[in-house]
Each structure stands twice: as C-alpha cells, then as structure tokens.
Amino acid sequence: GAGVSQSPSNKVTEKGKDVELRCDPISGHTALYWYRQRLGQGLEFLIYFQGNSAPDKSGLPSDRFSAERTGESVSTLTIQRTQQEDSAVYLCASSLATGFSETQYFGPGTRLLVL
Amino acid sequence: AQSVTQLGSHVSVSEGALVLLRCNYSSSVPPYLFWYVQYPNQGLQLLLKYTSAATLVKGINGFEAEFKKSETSFHLTKPSAHMSDAAEYFCAVSDRGFGNEKLTFGTGTRLTIIP
Numbered sequence: 001g002a003g004v005s006q007s008p009s010n011k012v013t014e015k016g017k018d019v020e021l022r023c024d025p026i027s028g029h030t031a032l033y034w035y036r037q038r039l040g041q042g043l044e045f046l047i048y049f050q051g052n053s054a055p056d057k058s059g060l061p062s063d064r065f066s067a068e069r070t071g072e073s074v075s076t077l078t079i080q081r082t083q084q085e086d087s088a089v090y091l092c093a094s095s096l097a098t099g100f101s102e103t104q105y106f107g108p109g110t111r112l113l114v115l
Numbered sequence: 116a117q118s119v120t121q122l123g124s125h126v127s128v129s130e131g132a133l134v135l136l137r138c139n140y141s142s143s144v145p146p147y148l149f150w151y152v153q154y155p156n157q158g159l160q161l162l163l164k165y166t167s168a169a170t171l172v173k174g175i176n177g178f179e180a181e182f183k184k185s186e187t188s189f190h191l192t193k194p195s196a197h198m199s200d201a202a203e204y205f206c207a208v209s210d211r212g213f214g215n216e217k218l219t220f221g222t223g224t225r226l227t228i229i230p
Contacts, residue, residue, distance in 0.1 A: 106159035
C-alpha cells in the first residue's frame with residue numbers, strides 16, 4: 001500500500017509569510033508525528049496526534065507553529081510569520097498506534113527554505 | 116529525559132569491510148532503541164528495533180545491532196559493506212514512560228562506501 005506522503009516536497013518562502021505543510025499518513029494509522037530536521041542535526045520532535053487530538057505539543061518551538069489533524073487522517077503543520085531559522089526539512093511519520101515500541105513510518109519530508 | 120549520542124558524524128569504509136556505527140543512549144529506564152536509515156532524497160526507513168525480546172537484533176539489508184546494558188550502547192554492524200549502504204543512519208530511543216510517545220534521535224552518521 002501507499003506510504004506516508006507529504007506536500008509540497010519543496011517550499012521557498014519569504015521571511016514573514018505563512019506556510020502550510022501537509023501530511024497524508026498511511027491509511028488506518030491512528031498516530032501521526034511531526035519532526036524537524038535542521039541541516040547537520042538530528043530529528044527534533046515537534047508534535048504528535050492520537051486520532052485528531054494532540055496530547056503532546058511540547059516540541060513546538062514557538063506559538064508561530066500550530067498543527068491540526070482531521071478525520072484521523074490528513075495533518076497540516078502551519079508556520080506563521082516564518083523566520084530564517086525555520087528553514088529545515090519537516091518530516092511526518094505515522095504508526096498503527098501509539099506506544100513506545102511502535103514503528104513509525106516516515107514520509108519523504110518537506111524541505112522549507114525561508115529567505 | 117532520554118538521549119542518544121552517535122559517535123562520528125561521518126564514517127568511511129571500503130566495500131566488503133565491516134561497518135560499525137556507534138550509538139550510546141541515556142535513559143532512566145530500560146529503553147526501546149531504533150536504527151533508521153535515510154537514503155538520499157528519501158524518507159527514513161526502519162532498519163531494526165530493540166524491544167527487550169533479545170539483545171541481538173537482526174534487521175534488513177544484513178544489518179544487526181546488539182543491546183549492551185552495561186555499556187549503554189546499541190551499535191549497528193554489518194559484516195560486509197555494499198555500495199548501496201551509503202546513506203545517513205540515525206539511532207533513536209523511545210522512553211518507556213507512560214505517555215511519552217516521541218522518538219529522540221541522535222544527530223546521525225553519514226556512511227560512505229569506498230569502492
């Protein structure tokens with residue numbers, strides 16, 4: 001079946017603009033995760049969803065970042081008033097359920113460049 | 116809080132030689148540990164995971180890793196490197212704490228295979 005998909009694959013924007021990043025998880029996966037990967041760094045957890053609820057938003061860097069999930073499917077990560085330090089690859093993952101041993105399946109990422 | 120340290124941001128080995136990628140973890144409780152691989156322009160793919168069933172874990176593409184509690188290590192090995200193994204490898208830990216669903220990643224090791 002299809003894996004996790006993300007769109008757009010690349011996004012270039014100007015500082016101060018808002019951007020929306022989309023993630024389509026694997027069908028039937030109840031858990032969805034967002035991570036950020038800055039150049040030369042490891043993955044940084046942002047937020048996760050169980051169903052449409054986000055029990056853990058602890059990784060969101062600032063109030064400019066928000067995310068939602070609808071229909072226990074698609075998720076959108078929104079960055080308002082983008083800054084240059086927001087430039088990174090944003091990765092989405094999904095898993096069949098939450099749980100510390102569940103395998104997370106990753107999408108190819110959205111490469112964001114803020115000029 | 117849990118963390119992982121990957122020693123060596125870049126590792127080069129000759130084709131046919133042993134691959135050894137190092138990962139040390141820090142966790143207050145026995146963790147679940149993962150190795151992911153990221154091929155160029157692709158998403159992360161699970162290589163293997165340790166969930167306490169056995170200390171020696173075999174994964175895809177001939178990779179394996181051994182959990183050593185006394186050394187707090189989970190090093191990744193492959194007996195004979197292949198050109199197709201060139202990629203970036205990430206070690207990750209998941210805390211067994213209730214409600215802690217995120218993966219904490221190391222900074223990654225880029226593996227280069229020398230023909």
